[in-house]
Amino acid sequence: MEGAVLTTLGYVEKDGCYLLIHRTKKKNDINKDKYIGIGGHVEERESPEECMLREAREEAGIELKNLRLRGILTFLIDDLYEMSFLYTADSFEGELIECDEGELVWVKKEEIANLPIWEGDRIFLYLLHTREDVFSLKLTYVKDVLQEVALDGTVLEDWHIWEEEVKGL
Template identity: 55%
Template sequence: MSKLPELTTLCYIEKEDKYLMMHRVKKEKDINKDKYIGVGGHFEYGESPDECLLREVKEETGLTLIKYKPRGIVTFIYGDENQPDERVVEYMYLYTSTEFEGEIIECDEGNLEWIDKADVYNLPIWEGDKIFFRLLEEREDYFSLKLVYSESGELISSEVI
Protein backbone atom coordinates (compact mmCIF):
# COMPACT_ATOMS: atom_id res chain seq x y z
CA MET A 1 0.00 0.00 0.00
CA SER A 2 1.43 3.36 -0.99
CA LYS A 3 1.91 6.22 1.47
CA LEU A 4 -0.10 9.41 1.47
CA PRO A 5 1.62 12.37 -0.18
CA GLU A 6 3.24 15.07 1.92
CA LEU A 7 1.78 18.60 1.68
CA THR A 8 4.07 21.60 2.10
CA THR A 9 4.46 25.29 1.32
CA LEU A 10 7.54 27.20 0.24
CA CYS A 11 7.87 30.98 0.02
CA TYR A 12 10.51 33.25 -1.43
CA ILE A 13 10.25 36.61 0.29
CA GLU A 14 11.64 39.37 -1.93
CA LYS A 15 13.28 42.70 -1.06
CA GLU A 16 15.59 44.93 -3.14
CA ASP A 17 16.20 42.23 -5.79
CA LYS A 18 17.06 39.68 -3.08
CA TYR A 19 15.39 36.54 -1.74
CA LEU A 20 15.25 35.66 1.94
CA MET A 21 16.71 32.17 2.04
CA MET A 22 17.44 29.66 4.76
CA HIS A 23 20.81 27.93 4.85
CA ARG A 24 19.85 24.58 6.40
CA VAL A 25 22.76 23.92 8.76
CA LYS A 26 21.17 23.37 12.18
CA LYS A 27 19.60 19.90 12.00
CA GLU A 28 21.61 16.71 11.60
CA LYS A 29 18.85 14.61 10.00
CA ASP A 30 17.68 17.00 7.31
CA ILE A 31 17.07 16.15 3.65
CA ASN A 32 18.01 19.78 2.93
CA LYS A 33 21.21 19.74 5.05
CA ASP A 34 23.69 22.40 3.89
CA LYS A 35 21.40 23.58 1.09
CA TYR A 36 19.74 26.96 0.66
CA ILE A 37 15.95 26.95 0.40
CA GLY A 38 13.04 29.32 0.91
CA VAL A 39 10.91 29.29 4.05
CA GLY A 40 7.87 27.11 4.64
CA GLY A 41 7.01 23.66 5.82
CA HIS A 42 4.45 20.91 6.33
CA PHE A 43 0.73 21.44 6.65
CA GLU A 44 -0.89 20.89 10.00
CA TYR A 45 -4.11 18.88 9.93
CA GLY A 46 -6.97 20.89 8.43
CA GLU A 47 -4.85 23.84 7.26
CA SER A 48 -5.33 25.44 3.86
CA PRO A 49 -2.19 26.20 1.82
CA ASP A 50 -2.45 29.90 2.71
CA GLU A 51 -2.85 29.16 6.44
CA CYS A 52 0.20 26.88 6.34
CA LEU A 53 2.21 29.50 4.49
CA LEU A 54 1.41 32.29 6.93
CA ARG A 55 2.06 30.11 10.01
CA GLU A 56 5.33 28.65 8.71
CA VAL A 57 6.72 32.02 7.60
CA LYS A 58 5.88 33.54 11.00
CA GLU A 59 7.40 30.58 12.91
CA GLU A 60 10.62 30.46 10.86
CA THR A 61 11.26 34.17 10.26
CA GLY A 62 9.16 36.22 12.67
CA LEU A 63 7.72 38.05 9.66
CA THR A 64 4.03 38.50 8.89
CA LEU A 65 3.22 38.44 5.20
CA ILE A 66 1.02 41.35 4.13
CA LYS A 67 0.83 40.50 0.44
CA TYR A 68 1.78 37.20 -1.18
CA LYS A 69 1.13 35.44 -4.45
CA PRO A 70 0.65 31.75 -5.23
CA ARG A 71 3.06 31.01 -8.08
CA GLY A 72 2.76 27.30 -8.67
CA ILE A 73 2.65 23.79 -7.41
CA VAL A 74 5.71 21.58 -7.48
CA THR A 75 5.28 17.80 -7.38
CA PHE A 76 8.35 16.05 -5.97
CA ILE A 77 8.86 12.33 -6.26
CA TYR A 78 11.95 10.80 -4.70
CA GLY A 79 13.21 7.42 -3.63
CA ASP A 80 14.09 4.05 -5.08
CA GLU A 81 12.75 3.76 -8.63
CA ASN A 82 12.46 -0.02 -8.19
CA GLN A 83 10.03 0.38 -5.29
CA PRO A 84 7.43 2.84 -6.59
CA ASP A 85 5.04 2.29 -3.65
CA GLU A 86 7.77 3.31 -1.22
CA ARG A 87 8.76 6.55 -2.95
CA VAL A 88 8.00 9.84 -1.25
CA VAL A 89 5.53 12.10 -3.05
CA GLU A 90 5.28 15.72 -2.00
CA TYR A 91 3.02 18.48 -3.29
CA MET A 92 4.60 21.83 -2.54
CA TYR A 93 2.63 25.06 -2.92
CA LEU A 94 5.07 27.73 -4.07
CA TYR A 95 4.59 31.41 -3.18
CA THR A 96 6.40 34.71 -3.44
CA SER A 97 5.91 37.75 -1.23
CA THR A 98 7.02 41.35 -1.58
CA GLU A 99 5.17 42.92 1.36
CA PHE A 100 5.74 41.91 4.96
CA GLU A 101 6.19 43.38 8.42
CA GLY A 102 8.13 42.50 11.53
CA GLU A 103 11.71 41.75 12.45
CA ILE A 104 13.60 38.63 11.44
CA ILE A 105 14.16 36.22 14.33
CA GLU A 106 16.66 33.43 14.94
CA CYS A 107 15.48 30.20 13.30
CA ASP A 108 16.18 26.75 14.76
CA GLU A 109 16.24 25.13 11.30
CA GLY A 110 18.92 27.25 9.63
CA ASN A 111 20.44 30.68 9.10
CA LEU A 112 18.27 33.26 7.35
CA GLU A 113 20.12 35.35 4.76
CA TRP A 114 19.17 37.90 2.10
CA ILE A 115 20.68 36.60 -1.16
CA ASP A 116 20.95 38.53 -4.43
CA LYS A 117 18.66 36.88 -6.97
CA ALA A 118 21.56 36.76 -9.44
CA ASP A 119 23.63 34.70 -6.96
CA VAL A 120 20.98 32.07 -6.16
CA TYR A 121 22.08 29.69 -8.93
CA ASN A 122 25.63 29.57 -7.50
CA LEU A 123 24.49 28.39 -4.07
CA PRO A 124 24.19 24.75 -3.00
CA ILE A 125 20.54 24.25 -4.01
CA TRP A 126 18.58 21.34 -5.42
CA GLU A 127 18.88 20.97 -9.20
CA GLY A 128 15.10 21.23 -9.52
CA ASP A 129 15.10 24.52 -7.60
CA LYS A 130 17.02 26.05 -10.51
CA ILE A 131 14.09 25.15 -12.75
CA PHE A 132 11.45 26.80 -10.59
CA PHE A 133 13.65 29.87 -10.01
CA ARG A 134 13.79 30.24 -13.79
CA LEU A 135 10.00 29.86 -13.98
CA LEU A 136 9.55 32.50 -11.25
CA GLU A 137 11.73 34.87 -13.30
CA GLU A 138 10.14 34.18 -16.69
CA ARG A 139 6.47 33.68 -15.92
CA GLU A 140 3.74 35.59 -14.17
CA ASP A 141 1.16 32.83 -14.53
CA TYR A 142 0.63 29.92 -12.17
CA PHE A 143 2.63 26.85 -13.18
CA SER A 144 2.84 23.17 -12.35
CA LEU A 145 6.25 21.52 -12.22
CA LYS A 146 7.00 17.84 -11.65
CA LEU A 147 10.46 16.85 -10.40
CA VAL A 148 11.58 13.24 -10.01
CA TYR A 149 14.68 12.51 -7.92
CA SER A 150 16.60 9.28 -7.41
CA GLU A 151 17.22 7.84 -3.97
CA SER A 152 20.66 9.51 -4.02
CA GLY A 153 19.15 12.96 -4.70
CA GLU A 154 19.94 13.16 -8.43
CA LEU A 155 17.32 14.86 -10.60
CA ILE A 156 16.05 12.20 -13.02
CA SER A 157 13.36 14.14 -14.84
CA SER A 158 11.45 17.41 -14.85
CA GLU A 159 8.29 18.47 -16.62
CA VAL A 160 6.51 21.81 -16.71
CA ILE A 161 2.79 21.37 -17.19
Protein backbone atom coordinates in the same frame (compact mmCIF):
# COMPACT_ATOMS: atom_id res chain seq x y z
CA MET B 1 4.85 4.95 -1.30
CA GLU B 2 1.90 6.47 0.52
CA GLY B 3 -0.08 9.63 -0.28
CA ALA B 4 1.64 12.92 -0.82
CA VAL B 5 3.06 15.00 1.99
CA LEU B 6 1.65 18.53 1.60
CA THR B 7 4.02 21.44 2.13
CA THR B 8 4.53 25.09 1.30
CA LEU B 9 7.61 26.86 0.02
CA GLY B 10 7.91 30.64 -0.05
CA TYR B 11 10.31 33.17 -1.50
CA VAL B 12 10.13 36.59 0.14
CA GLU B 13 11.48 39.35 -2.12
CA LYS B 14 13.27 42.51 -1.00
CA ASP B 15 15.66 44.78 -2.93
CA GLY B 16 16.40 42.19 -5.62
CA CYS B 17 17.01 39.46 -3.05
CA TYR B 18 15.18 36.39 -1.78
CA LEU B 19 15.08 35.39 1.87
CA LEU B 20 16.57 31.90 2.17
CA ILE B 21 17.35 29.48 4.96
CA HIS B 22 20.79 27.89 4.91
CA ARG B 23 19.70 24.55 6.40
CA THR B 24 22.38 23.67 8.93
CA LYS B 25 20.61 22.92 12.23
CA LYS B 26 18.04 20.13 11.79
CA LYS B 27 19.05 16.50 12.30
CA ASN B 28 18.30 14.03 9.50
CA ASP B 29 17.43 16.90 7.17
CA ILE B 30 16.93 16.07 3.48
CA ASN B 31 17.86 19.73 2.84
CA LYS B 32 21.05 19.66 4.96
CA ASP B 33 23.52 22.38 3.93
CA LYS B 34 21.27 23.56 1.09
CA TYR B 35 19.69 26.99 0.69
CA ILE B 36 15.90 26.93 0.37
CA GLY B 37 12.93 29.24 0.82
CA ILE B 38 10.88 29.33 4.00
CA GLY B 39 7.93 27.01 4.46
CA GLY B 40 6.93 23.65 5.85
CA HIS B 41 4.30 20.98 6.34
CA VAL B 42 0.61 21.79 6.01
CA GLU B 43 -1.04 20.91 9.31
CA GLU B 44 -4.40 19.19 9.69
CA ARG B 45 -7.33 21.44 8.68
CA GLU B 46 -4.95 24.17 7.50
CA SER B 47 -5.05 25.71 4.03
CA PRO B 48 -1.80 26.14 2.09
CA GLU B 49 -2.05 29.93 2.54
CA GLU B 50 -2.52 29.57 6.30
CA CYS B 51 0.47 27.22 6.40
CA MET B 52 2.69 29.63 4.48
CA LEU B 53 1.76 32.53 6.74
CA ARG B 54 2.31 30.41 9.89
CA GLU B 55 5.66 29.09 8.68
CA ALA B 56 6.87 32.63 7.92
CA ARG B 57 6.00 33.64 11.49
CA GLU B 58 7.59 30.54 13.03
CA GLU B 59 10.76 30.36 10.93
CA ALA B 60 11.45 34.04 10.30
CA GLY B 61 9.28 36.08 12.69
CA ILE B 62 7.60 37.98 9.87
CA GLU B 63 4.06 38.61 8.65
CA LEU B 64 3.93 38.18 4.88
CA LYS B 65 2.05 40.69 2.73
CA ASN B 66 0.99 40.32 -0.90
CA LEU B 67 1.26 36.54 -0.73
CA ARG B 68 0.83 35.06 -4.20
CA LEU B 69 0.51 31.43 -5.28
CA ARG B 70 2.97 30.89 -8.12
CA GLY B 71 3.16 27.15 -8.62
CA ILE B 72 2.40 23.61 -7.56
CA LEU B 73 5.54 21.53 -7.17
CA THR B 74 5.57 17.74 -7.11
CA PHE B 75 8.75 16.22 -5.71
CA LEU B 76 9.54 12.52 -6.12
CA ILE B 77 12.77 11.77 -4.28
CA ASP B 78 13.32 8.04 -3.81
CA ASP B 79 10.44 7.06 -1.45
CA LEU B 80 9.36 10.66 -0.76
CA TYR B 81 6.24 11.95 -2.52
CA GLU B 82 5.69 15.63 -1.72
CA MET B 83 3.38 18.24 -3.19
CA SER B 84 4.37 21.79 -2.38
CA PHE B 85 2.52 25.05 -2.93
CA LEU B 86 5.03 27.64 -4.15
CA TYR B 87 4.49 31.26 -3.07
CA THR B 88 6.14 34.63 -3.39
CA ALA B 89 5.61 37.69 -1.23
CA ASP B 90 6.99 41.13 -2.03
CA SER B 91 6.54 42.71 1.38
CA PHE B 92 6.39 41.79 5.03
CA GLU B 93 6.16 43.27 8.50
CA GLY B 94 8.39 42.47 11.45
CA GLU B 95 12.04 41.79 12.11
CA LEU B 96 13.82 38.54 11.31
CA ILE B 97 14.35 36.19 14.25
CA GLU B 98 16.82 33.37 14.77
CA CYS B 99 15.62 30.32 12.86
CA ASP B 100 15.91 26.90 14.50
CA GLU B 101 16.41 25.21 11.10
CA GLY B 102 19.36 27.26 9.89
CA GLU B 103 20.61 30.74 9.15
CA LEU B 104 18.25 33.24 7.48
CA VAL B 105 20.04 35.14 4.73
CA TRP B 106 19.09 37.63 2.01
CA VAL B 107 20.63 36.47 -1.27
CA LYS B 108 20.67 38.39 -4.56
CA LYS B 109 18.56 36.49 -7.07
CA GLU B 110 21.42 36.26 -9.55
CA GLU B 111 23.70 34.68 -6.92
CA ILE B 112 21.37 31.88 -5.83
CA ALA B 113 22.45 29.54 -8.65
CA ASN B 114 26.00 29.59 -7.25
CA LEU B 115 24.85 28.29 -3.85
CA PRO B 116 24.21 24.66 -2.89
CA ILE B 117 20.55 24.28 -3.90
CA TRP B 118 18.51 21.43 -5.31
CA GLU B 119 18.91 21.12 -9.07
CA GLY B 120 15.16 21.47 -9.59
CA ASP B 121 15.10 24.69 -7.56
CA ARG B 122 17.04 26.31 -10.39
CA ILE B 123 14.18 25.46 -12.72
CA PHE B 124 11.34 26.83 -10.60
CA LEU B 125 13.36 29.93 -9.71
CA TYR B 126 13.74 30.52 -13.45
CA LEU B 127 9.97 30.06 -13.88
CA LEU B 128 9.29 32.53 -11.04
CA HIS B 129 11.38 35.05 -12.94
CA THR B 130 9.96 34.42 -16.41
CA ARG B 131 6.29 33.52 -15.89
CA GLU B 132 3.40 35.34 -14.27
CA ASP B 133 0.90 32.47 -14.34
CA VAL B 134 0.60 29.58 -11.90
CA PHE B 135 2.57 26.58 -13.16
CA SER B 136 2.81 22.90 -12.27
CA LEU B 137 6.29 21.40 -12.05
CA LYS B 138 7.10 17.76 -11.34
CA LEU B 139 10.68 16.99 -10.32
CA THR B 140 11.81 13.36 -10.13
CA TYR B 141 15.07 12.58 -8.34
CA VAL B 142 17.09 9.46 -7.64
CA LYS B 143 19.10 10.23 -4.53
CA ASP B 144 20.14 13.87 -5.05
CA VAL B 145 20.24 13.72 -8.86
CA LEU B 146 17.40 15.18 -10.92
CA GLN B 147 16.24 12.60 -13.47
CA GLU B 148 13.08 14.01 -15.03
CA VAL B 149 11.25 17.33 -15.24
CA ALA B 150 7.64 17.83 -16.31
CA LEU B 151 6.19 21.33 -16.72
CA ASP B 152 2.41 21.72 -16.90
CA GLY B 153 2.08 17.99 -17.63
CA THR B 154 4.70 17.80 -20.38
CA VAL B 155 8.04 16.05 -19.84
CA LEU B 156 10.86 18.40 -20.79
CA GLU B 157 13.78 17.02 -22.75
CA ASP B 158 15.85 20.23 -22.68
CA TRP B 159 15.55 21.28 -19.02
CA HIS B 160 19.34 21.34 -18.55
CA ILE B 161 19.59 24.56 -20.57
CA TRP B 162 17.58 26.42 -17.91
CA GLU B 163 20.33 25.91 -15.35
CA GLU B 164 22.44 28.42 -17.28
CA GLU B 165 19.51 30.81 -17.65
CA VAL B 166 19.06 30.97 -13.88
CA LYS B 167 22.60 32.26 -13.45
CA GLY B 168 21.61 35.38 -15.36
CA LEU B 169 18.56 36.34 -13.30
